[in-house]
Amino acid sequence: MKRVTRFLWVAFLAIVLIGSLYAGGGKEEAKGAPKTIKLGAIYPLTGGIAVTGADCKSGVEMAIDIINNKYDIDFPFARTEGIPNLGGAKLEVVFADSRGDATQGMAEAERLITQDKIVAMVGGYQSAVVKTISVATERLRIPYVLSDATSPTLTERGFKYFFRVIPHDGIQAKNALDMIRDIEKKENVPLKKIALIWENTEWGSNVAVQVRKYAQDYGMTIVADIGYPNRTTDLTAEVMRIKASQPDVLIHPGYISDAILFVKTLKSMDVVPKVFVGMAAYVEPNFLQTLGNDGNYIFTRAVYGLDLAKAKPFIAKINELYKQKYGRDMSANAARSFTAPFVMADAINRAKSLDPDAIQKALMETNLPASAFISPYEGCKFDPVTHDNIYARSLYLQIQNQQYRVVWPFDLAPVPYQFPFKPWKER
Amino acid sequence: MFIQLVVSGLLLGCIYSLISMGLSLIWGVMGIVNFAHGAFVMLAMYAAYYGDQLLRIDPLLFTPVAILLLFFLGVLVYQIIIQYVVDGPYVSRLLATFGLGFFLINMAQFLWSPNFRTIKESMVHGVWKIGSVMIELPKLASSLGSILVAALVFLFIRKTRTGQAIQAISADKMGAALMGINLKRIAAFSFGLGIACAGAAGSLLATFYYIFPDVASLFGLIALVAVALGGFGSVEGAFLGALILGLVETLGGYYVDPNWKYALMFLIYLGIVLIRPQGLLGRGKV
Helix, strand or coil: CHHHHHHHHHHHHHHHHHHHHHHHHHHHHCCCCCCEEEEEEEECCCCCCHHHHHHHHHHHHHHHHHHHCCCCCCCCCCCCCCEHHHCCEEEEEEEEECCCCHHHHHHHHHHHHHCCCCCEEECCCCHHHHHHHHHHHHHCCCCEEECCCCCHHHHHHCCCCEEECCCCHHHHHHHHHHHHHHHHHHHCCCCCEEEEEEECCHHHHHHHHHHHHHHHHCCCEEEEEEEECCCCCCCHHHHHHHHHHCCCEEEEEECHHHHHHHHHHHHHCCCCCCEEEEEEHHHCHHHHHHHHHHHCCCEEEECCCHHHHHCCCHHHHHHHHHHHHHCCCCCHHHHHHHHHHHHHHHHHHHHCCCCHHHHHHHHHCCCEEHHHCCCCCCEECECCCCCEECCCCCEEEEEECCEEEEEECHHHCCCCCCCCCCCHHHC | CHHHHHHHHHHHHHHHHHHHHHHHHHHHHHCCCCCCHHHHHHHHHHHHHHHHHHCCCCHHHHHHHHHHHHHHHHHHHHHHHHHHHCCCCHHHHHHHHHHHHHHHHHHHHHHHCCCCECCCCCCCCCEEEECCEEEEHHHHHHHHHHHHHHHHHHHHHHHCHHHHHHHHHHHCHHHHHHCCCCHHHHHHHHHHHHHHHHHHHHHHHCCCCCECCCCCHHHHHHHHHHHHHHCCCCHHHHHHHHHHHHHHHHHHHHHCCHHHHHHHHHHHHHHHHHHCCCCCCCCCCC
16 A cells, blocks of 8 residues: 555656646747747767767857857858847757667657757758658658758658758769769779779668669779678778779778778778779868878868868858867868758748748748858759759869868869879878 | 688687677676676777877887776776676666766767877887788787787686686685685676776777777677677687687678678577577586
8 A cells, every 4th residue: 555655656746747847848938939949950979970970060050150140251141140030039959969870860859859849950960860860850840951961862752841952972973983084084094993882871872872873874893892881890801802803993981980990901901992982981070180191092072172262252261260169170071061050041031930831831942042052052942852952063072181172073173183092102 | 812811800809809808707707797898998998099199108018007907997896886786686787887888988978079099100010911911910919919918817717816716706606605705805806807808908909990989889799799609707718709700700791791791790699599508618507
């Protein structure tokens, strides 16, 4: 009997506590015109690629800073404070940690929506995680603008509330092979044999699909096609396979820890392709800090490079601001994440409302010029079916003297590319 | 090519072996699966990193220091946490080490940021070429170091009184207590010793591997499989199990498909558990 009473007491207390939490939440909502607008952003802030997550987070924070405060830069929302059409309401981002895990990503998305009451979602890094986050936002009717993850399958699902600004892997893979073809023509050296090594989650395996597809169209042969579990402890077997296939070109979509391990293993096994294209991890500041000179000559895809400042002067100003805050140049990853909050802010501003359907409608009508992006995009307009940005395009950078330089497309490149890949011993 | 893969596999296996030996030792004496083992390896890696950065001591030479540091850390952790859960239900033992691992990894991220670090050039570096076989010298040095430490631990357990007490406890706890062995003290000591093995592994690993807070989680998991493969509580078995896993990882990765290399490792483990549940060198009952 005693135990029953005790149980009832505990249950009673729990109900009172939970009830008061909900009551508190309700009160806050009833305040009328919004002073702050809450956005959610989920990144891998702990775990194997935490360093990447932190970098992306800094890009989002920089964007929010520019939107919320006054800066003398020719950029949307820079000269005003907050969202003008909503009485200058400030944006606030609630960050959550996916730990790089798809299950966790979905759980955190649900928590942000139901408990933190976010009105929209931005960001997300790994495609596998974005896939589950977007399932939650779609189900709970939360507009989601993504400017980081690139797997084509994300926008093939016909979601209503999900939009993507960055070019997907199909375009980026095609661009990689375009660049290789351009180099082949210019140097008059055959670059037909491709070794492809990919991390085997959603993103890497889909990049591999795209590379295979375009390689066939371009008359190139895949001499090694190797998937590996991401976060592996060792890549010796994989590198031995590449070595045995004697490729001209090496293409590796990988995340940061694998990429560092991969380059180190290539070096110790003395594998030297003519062209080495890395994707994702290869644009991270920490990648280069860790590898130093061994990073040189690697090509990497990006949608940002400081070299673009020549064509778009505001890039230099934004980078200056970023440098003051974080003590380093803005990386390509931070720059990717920087974009989504502006597209979302623009939609909310035009919607003049926080209603998800009003924001969704405004997003459908998005029409931003090239001058609203620090990336080489010619603007932003979403495809009515897939919601991919029809004006998106990508760049290729090369690491030269431990600096990322834009080298492709040739007309945007301030410096020529360096060819061929220099043997490890001669560095 | 085959010889190259075998060599690489053995080198990898030697590194796994130290981590799994410590794990096996702890299990043998107190029946605790130490899920925080990888985190201790990570701490030792950071210790070696700062030894290199601040004191200019090469991680290879730093290894004895790392062993001592981690030994005392292990004893401390035993005093603060483990001794209170060691006689508790299985789940609380499990959760205690699990939580400890989480805590240590997140503490590392808080203190040292999630950035990747590497020791620029260890005193042993380069590649040794014998015919077409390439041996990475830093890995070779670490493997030799691992074998040396493993041999010392093995001798210690076989030849000293404390070592025999450890063996007695893993064989029969009650009997050992009745023979006048101080269970608490030996348990604290062997927990320290197990963590010290992780410390040696971490310091040796730091000579050629990158360092970040979550670096050793997968190493910890693989070590667990090695221990189960070799036989819970058998230190030699753990060593053997780790070598087998290293070979499976490189050979399987090359001849089967890298996608399936971990699946293959765990499949072999499952096979062993089904056919010989006590592990390769495990003692009779489970």
